[in-house]
Amino acid sequence: MTQNTPSPPSATIRFGCAWYPEHWPESRWDADLDLMVAAGMNVVRVGEFAWSSLEPQPDRFTADWLERAIARAAAHGLATVIGTPTAAPPAWLTTRHPEVLRVGPDGRVHRHGKRCHFDPLHPVYLQHCRRIAGWLAERFGSHQAVIGWQIDNEFSDLSHGPVAANAFRHFLRRRFSDLDQLNRAWSGAYWSLAYDTWDQIEPPDFRGGDHPGLLAAWRDFATEAWTAYAVNQAEVIRVHAGSRQFVTTNATFEFARQDSHVLFAGLDLCAADVYLGSGAPLVHLDPGWMGVYLAAARGVKQAPFWVMETQPGTIDWFAANPAMDPGEVRRMVFHQIAHGADAVLFWQWRSAPNCQEQYHGCLIGQGGRPRPIYDEVATVGAELRQLAPLLASTSVQASVAVLWTYRDRGLIDSRRLHQGFDPWRHLRDQYAALRRQGIDVDVTSPWSQLDGYRLCLAPHLAMLDPALEERLLAYVAAGGILILGPRSGTRDPDASLLPSDPPGDRLGAALGGHVRESYCLTSPLTLAGDIAGSADIWGEWLEADAPDTVVNLRFGPEHPWLAGKPAMLTRNHGRGRIGYLGTWPDEPTLAALAAWLCDLAGVSRPWAPLPPGIEVSGRRLRGRASKGAGDRQQGVHIVINHSATGHVLPVPFPVIDAFTGAPLGTTLHLAAGALAVLIGE
Structure with missing residues (x-):
């Protein structure tokens, strides 16, 4: 089993959004960047769907617009994370090479005009991915405003086409010495399922009744395939990227599609896309459902992580998509920071005028003015800027x-x-x-x-x-x-x-x-x-x-x-x-x-028992917790009331209110939906 190398806590808390400058005239960029700065943001992610804007025709690269966008962001004090654009191949590529299109479990070939419609195992596609990633890294690997790289976007399902089927068979041949061993492991005598040749083995079709051994092997194969896909780009990025630039990807689906502990082992930090519906069809913040996903993201490397995407008020994929309540976005961001996130980025800044995600929440409305949620985001940005010296270089220490x-x-x-x-x-x-x-x-x-x-x-x-x-x-x-x-x-x-x-x-x-x-x-x-x-x-x-x-x-x-x-x-x-x-x-x-x-x-529970809806989290400057004597070092405690009623909590040790600098006393009064950040043991 691959062991992950922990990533160190960040010296800076990042707060920002996904920005798509290619969607808008350059004359609009400064106005948007001014609003980002006013909201307390210090980072943007760009480029992860911009392949057609970066390479409009084969081998005709054009990144001057991206360089200008990064420069304008830097002039406003915003660092940049570049996403490699390989989740959305351009039309010229899929037209010239239709063999790279993804094939679904039902045998249907995906068409151009969506995303993730490619086969991540196809050698032609891998070659093009490596080429565009390498070209971007050569151009921006030494850029002082670029702090990191996101490979692709939200790895999803594998293709079920002939390339994937053959690769799966080769995977099985490496796992099993011969067909006899596979047939024994999979109880091939049952239902006369035994295989005579490797070519008889097909990927699962997920229609029900797939063999458990086949499914288990396919899940492992998916992890190996997507890990190789990430490595293909990470290798060429690292040829040009400086040591201060991290390389990651953004996981989603609550880590259900690949083994995150294997996938991120060769990457510098874990990043995840975290929405209210993560793990359950929820439209309001549930600290259990979101919390377990955040804790799992932290657990990938047992270290701080990035929330590369989160929702700015609403989403667009449920049967009903109500807005988050006033104050709920603030609680959500602090919930994420409390669980060890060193960065929180909203998806997205502004919706493209005509696209599949027109109705997804964003911070700027179609008329170019801030939406109502913007003011709350700006409040959070100001608070994080105030708390950054306390939170930087800290991590969650769980026993x-x-x-x-x-x-x-x-x-x-x-x-x-x-x-x-x-x-x-x-x-x-x-x-x-x-x-x-x-x-x-x-x-x-x-x-x-x-x-x-x-x-x-x-x-x-x-x-x-x-x-x-x-x-x-x-x-x-x-x-x-x-x-x-x-x-x-x-x-x-x-x-x-x-x-x-x-x-x-x-x-x-x-x-x-x-x-x-x-x-x-x-x-x-x-x-x-x-x-x-x-x-x-x-x-x-x-x-x-x-x-x-x-x-x-x-x-x-x-x-x-x-x-x-x-x-x-x-x-x-x-x-x-x-x-x-x-x-x-x-x-x-x-x-x-x-x-x-x-x-x-012998686990200390100084805050217990907590009333329903109250959560307490801590971040500290030291290393991993140990089973030895208790650590009395100063920590940052984030207390959030997710309930609709106020509560008075006993405070188990002396603390200072991080916002006011005043000592708190022995009790904490938390109104409904309120939160507190405390400095104490």
Whole structure:
């Protein structure tokens, strides 16, 4: 497994937007840039869809307009991130080379006039991408106003054309020594699915009924393909880019399309596009749904990250697209900064007059005047400028983590077995329960560095291999507490059922227990034991195999098979403790369980209990948190009231209001929708 190199905290907090100067007469540029500066912005992203403006005909490059735009932005104090324009190939390219057009799972060839309508595996397209990226880097790699590069835009799905199909077969031939090994791994005798030749293997069509081994391999192949696509451009950019220019790409879809921990391993920082609907069809800010995505972005490199896009009030892709409430954009930006974002950029500054995203939110209206949301954005910009010296070079320091993998998420999502078993929601629920304790929580891979965490929850660590088991057991033996969740330890890396009871031989031996049976729940069940509550969606009959295995929770009498059976087991292992939670508790029960686990792990919760809708986050100057003595260094605490009612919070240590510089006292009064930034321990 690829290990990510953490990126250092930024010395500057960036605030800005996506700007498309090619859409507008140059006579308008200064007026727009003046408004950006008035809104407190200090960075723009440009160019990621501008291929036809940069190369209107083959080999006829024209970047003078872009150089003038960057220069005008710099004259206004705005740095620039250049996006390589490869998400939108020009018409001359797809006309000359129709073979580079993307083929959908249904076999239909995508047409010009959209975006992402290309095959990222086609060698002709890769050659053109490398050429335009290299030309841009040669032109702007030493430009003092250019601080970074975004490769392409929002990597999406692979093509299913002949190039991708052949590349997938080569991928499988590298993974399996021969067809016999593949057929054994995929239980080829079932339904007579065994292959006689490699050419018989086709990509999945996603119409339902795709083989789980095929799907698992395709997901891994997608990560490898998009990583190679990024490297193809990153290599040529770095030939010309100075060391002060970072190279990244902007992830989306809550990291559902590629393994972000692999994709970003060779890039300088993680960047993500974060909207209110990230993970769920929400039109207002939910700190659990957005927070888990932000924490996952931070967890990619266990370091600060960029929000390369976020929404300025409204979007345009839901059945109904209401505006965010007054004050909600401010809360959203501080929510993102609180979770470790070193930059927040709105998409977009102004809509093109005629385009597919005409009705997406923006900051400047079609008549050229600021829209109502602009004033709120300007308020946030002024506040971030005031707070920048405090926030710069800080990062979130969490002693608790929620572990997840792209592979487990894809596996469970393709075989939910209960329509409510959404793996991203499962992750979100456990994350949100921990955040209710007033603590910072990382969301990261089990292959990340775990030694700084006192407590790790793994909601559904389905796919196991010996190396991962060894890694997790070493973490526990060294003093960590690991709690596995339902459906953990059921599959191998090829998606085959393990030849042992969950959670696998080694983890089960350490736990001193196993899963006897699993059940889809159609109504809630009560839970009793170290805490009391209820659960729904999923239940597992656990059995203790060792005399020192502790039954922490049992199911109530409601279910004919699960009545009275253990629902949670824990056991000491080395200097730590391993546990297994065999159900999906409801929100109050998860909150109670999170509090119990934090106390078990010795995790300090000075702000707990938090009222509903209140979140507290911290950023500090030091390095990763450790399991040693508590750190009393000064930190920045961001407290946000997402609820519709005011609250009075006890303040657990002396703090200063970062906006006024005044000492606060022992209580914090937060009106509905208000926030506070505090300086304290």
